[in-house]
Amino acid sequence: xxxxxxxxxxxxxxxxxxxxxxxxxxxxxxxxxxxxxxxxxxxxxxxxxxxxxxxxxxxxxxxxxxxxxxxxxxxxxxxxxxxxxxxxxxxxxxxxxxxxxxxxxxxxxxxxxxxxxxxxxxxxxxxxxxxxxxxxxxxxxxxxxxxxxxxxxxxxxxxxxxxxxxxxxxxxxxxxxxxxxxxxxxxxxxxxxxxxxxxxxxxxxxxxxxxxxxxxxxxxxxxxxxxxxxxxxxxxxxxxxxxxxxxxxxxxxxxxxxxxxxxxxxxxxxxxxxxxxxxxxxxxxxxxxxxxxxxxxxxxxxxxxxxxxxxxxxxxxxxxxxxxxxxxxxxxxxxxxxxxxxxxxxxxxxxxxxxx
Numbered sequence: 001x002x003x004x005x006x007x008x009x010x011x012x013x014x015x016x017x018x019x020x021x022x023x024x025x026x027x028x029x030x031x032x033x034x035x036x037x038x039x040x041x042x043x044x045x046x047x048x049x050x051x052x053x054x055x056x057x058x059x060x061x062x063x064x065x066x067x068x069x070x071x072x073x074x075x076x077x078x079x080x081x082x083x084x085x086x087x088x089x090x091x092x093x094x095x096x097x098x099x100x101x102x103x104x105x106x107x108x109x110x111x112x113x114x115x116x117x118x119x120x121x122x123x124x125x126x127x128x129x130x131x132x133x134x135x136x137x138x139x140x141x142x143x144x145x146x147x148x149x150x151x152x153x154x155x156x157x158x159x160x161x162x163x164x165x166x167x168x169x170x171x172x173x174x175x176x177x178x179x180x181x182x183x184x185x186x187x188x189x190x191x192x193x194x195x196x197x198x199x200x201x202x203x204x205x206x207x208x209x210x211x212x213x214x215x216x217x218x219x220x221x222x223x224x225x226x227x228x229x230x231x232x233x234x235x236x237x238x239x240x241x242x243x244x245x246x247x248x249x250x251x252x253x254x255x256x257x258x259x260x261x262x263x264x265x266x267x268x269x270x271x272x273x274x275x276x277x278x279x280x281x282x283x284x285x286x287x288x289x290x291x292x293x294x295x296x297x298x299x300x301x302x303x304x305x306x307x308x309x310x311x312x313x314x315x316x317x318x319x320x321x322x323x324x325x326x327x328x329x330x331x332x333x334x335x336x337x338x339x340x341x342x343x344x345x346x347x348x349x350x351x352x353x354x355x356x
Contacts, residue, residue: 045356046077049329052348057081057333060341065333068249072326073257075250085249088229089332090236090316092303094252095245096198096287098230100145101259102217103201104268104286106208107141114142121204125172129179136179138186141204144197146285150183151196169213169232169240171206174199191278195242198287202241213241225258227251236305236314243305249330252320256330260288260299260322296324302342304335319345323353 046069053067064082066089068075078085107113118126119137126132143149178196202213209216214232222230229248236244247255259267268286278284282291288301300321307314315335319342322328329349335341 041356042071042076045327045353046071048352048355049327049349050077050079052352053079053331053345054081056341056345056348060344062333062335065331066249067329067331068253070253070257070328073261075253076327078250083332085330086229088231088246088248088251089318090233090305090314091245091247091252091318091332092239092243092305092316093195094301094303094318094320095239095241095243097260097301098217098221098245098255098287099198099201099205099241100285100287101255101268102213102221103141103145103205103208105220106205106216110208112141112208114145115140118200118204121207122200125175125203126179128172129176131182132179135182139183139200141201143186144201144204145287147191147193147197149194149197150186150190150192151178151181151194152184152192153178153181153194153196163238165238167235167237169202169237169244171199171203171213171240174238174240175203191284193284198242199240205241222251222255225254227254239305243303249332252330253328256299256320256322256328259286262296262324264297264299293324298322298324300346302346304342306335317342319349321346321349323350325353327353 049069050067053065056062057065064080066078066080066083066085066087068078068085070076080087083089104114112121117137118139119133121141123133123137126136139149139151178199184190184192205211205216206213211219218230227247229251230245231247232240232244233246238244261267264286278289282289284290288299290297290299298321301319303318305314305316316332317335318330318332320328320330331345
């Protein structure tokens with residue numbers, strides 16, 4: 001979708017932007033735009049990114065949202081409407097990146113690797129279903145991370161009418177429902193995006209670490225980065241390892257700045273094989289989309305949730321991008337607009353980056 005971006009020389013901003021300067025606390029890992037290299041460009045680009053988000057909010061009648069912008073790992077600006085960039089918000093599918101990084105971390109202290117099949121990792125769960133070991137046993141961690149497992153069900157939406165306790169993870173119950181649907185031929189090349197892959201990865205993490213999924217990810221990945229707002233959403237723990245996390249926009253940038261940069265392979269150790277060729281030069285791996293550009297790698301992902309049932313209702317969305325020029329954005333908003341708005345804000349932000 002193409003979007004026409006006004007450079008906003010005469011547009012009144014409804015989102016007050018805070019350009020972060022040296023007067024902020026050092027614990028926020030801030031950048032002083034008055035003294036750093038390319039400071040004018042950083043401030044101008046940050047302003048343009050926030051303006052683009054503001055236009056998106058107003059155009060779609062969205063009542064609240066927040067955005068945070070960083071440059072080379074340092075917070076450059078933040079803004080919000082009826083919420084702040086420091087407040088935790090539901091991540092939806094941005095949770096997948098957390099799960100992918102956690103499973104790689106969990107493998108470090110084991111004799112397993114990304115090509116280890118599920119039949120060696122969670123045999124008891126697989127054997128609990130008829131033909132579970134036969135149909136799902138050959139699937140590897142790598143297949144799950146890259147959505148090349150052959151699992152092609154629209155997980156959870158099929159079971160929506162049976163769910164009563166959304167505040168419980170119920171991972172084994174969810175796996176039981178997943179195993180009722182036989183995967184297609186396992187080639188390791190055909191990409192089909194399914195939440196079921198990341199639900200199973202949550203179980204794998206617990207098997208590898210002998211810890212609760214949330215506890216392990218918090219202790220090993222998030223807390224060391226100074227992230228304090230992350231947790232599984234109390235109302236939506238059912239989404240667990242594929243869409244259950246909540247975190248502030250600023251804290252998510254801390255996570256992104258550590259693991260999704262041009263040297264991501266060295267940060268994560270042996271990461272070869274995690275990229276899944278998809279279309280138009282883009283790959284899916286480690287819970288994010290990625291595309292190689294001349295300046296470096298761009299990472300991004302959209303999260304969206306629309307759920308209506310007699311027991312639970314929700315509309316929320318999120319987005320992040322780490323651009324090849326050193327800028328990163330993290331945002332969240334109440335999804336009051338029609339479905340499919342994720343591509344609109346993604347394109348608008350990219351145009352803002354290209355303009356500078």
